[in-house]
Amino acid sequence: MPGTGQVLRSEWTKISSVRSTVWTLGIALVVTVALGALISALVRNDWENMSAHDRLTFDPTYVSFAGTGLGQLAMIVFGVLVVSNEYSTGMIRTSLAAVPRRGLFLFGKIAVATLLALAVSMITSFVTFFTGQAMLGDHRAALGDPGVLRAVLGGGLYMTLITVFAMGIATVLRSPMLSLGVLMPFFFLVSNILGNVSATEKVGDYLPDQAGQRIMQVVTAGDDAPYGPWGGFAIMALWVAAALAAGYLLLRRRDA
Template sequence: MAGTQVIRSEWTKIRSVASTVWTLGLAVVVTVALGMLIAALSKNDFDNLSRQDQLSFDPTYISFAGTSLGQLAMIVFGVLVVSNEYSTGMIRTSLAAVPKRATFLFSKVAVATALCLVVGIATSFVTFFLGQAMLGDLKASIGDPGVLRAVIGGGLYMTLIAMFSMGVATMLRSPMLSLGILMPFFFLISNILGNVSATEKIGRYLPDQAGSKIMQVVTPVDDDTPYGPWGGLTIMAIWVAASLLGGYILLKRRDA
């Protein structure tokens, strides 16, 4: 099967499965709604902040507060895109139709990534503008230094989260096992490692903590992170590349 045919096939698979469509929609709703809520609460609480916290207040980053929960849906989407075929047994038919496993995997990842990128960028811009509307006179402008980079970076971050999940799901093959590892990793382990003084220097190199740096415009006074926004996104991209490479190696070596 030619590469273009494989890509069309993967597109048909994704849009014909209701769960994958719903998870992307949920990612949009949760990210935007929670971002607006946190922005509104932050505006009301601004006068109660210390002088130092007011100086380091980042209206752009505040509007992306919902990303921490919205990425949950992107993780689920990434896992389902890959592991649905394993859970239904359709993977045997797919690999019989596309025996070149590199073509099969990377066509699937390419289609899902393109969809995530469109949804992620659109969500990021909507989240920013609605979040700034909630902040009132504390808001930032899209033309302010670093803001456009942060907004575009928010979409890239969500896309990379989904790609990382695809790589992990390809390695593990089971949707339950993949989600059982990814959810605690991002919502428990990463937070613990990043907030405990003994391990915070390790935690800052985890994919979510490094990648989220791209959405930050104002650097806190006590932030001693040794990399900037693009450096953090690069670290996250390395994690993604490693997960996809691991998935490809295992897909190539084992039976369906």
């Protein structure tokens, strides 16, 4: 029976040998950095037209992460493909025959993909921050300013948890099309709608993406969320833990 090291090496080989999964990580980096830089440049050019209230609540760090909402979609695709590719090709039967301990199998897959996502996400977060601040010019923040380093590290952690959440949901649904069909509209449409409609705004505060994004905020003036940056991150972590637990339980009970 294969050990943990062998399972981890096997999962690394699977991920690194599939071009589509690797490309999605590159797309996430490029989209997040490019869109953040563009929005930052637009904000700097429009600074003179901003109201006194907007200037007072201006968060240069959070502005540089404006591309995260779109970049996270590529991370979601990566998380889904890592898990569901084997189901779509039928290789899951071979994998489970080689690693009959399903908990170990899932742990190996999640662990390798999470470490890879963490590395890419942290690089993306720091590059996004420095690029965005360069575009903001005189309105930029410094990494040593209060709360900024936490926000930049939080940006990397946020994108990592989004990836892990996608892996948990893909383990539950197994189908790549079904998983993406649920996750993409949820994060791109449903979450934004619930968070921006007064009747459902309080519900939106507790969705994984909206709660998790608080970790990237430095200026919280006018923010009426019932929790702080780490509180929002904890809420997101609970969503991720629930998705992984559901995926593990179903993986144990279902046939391949």
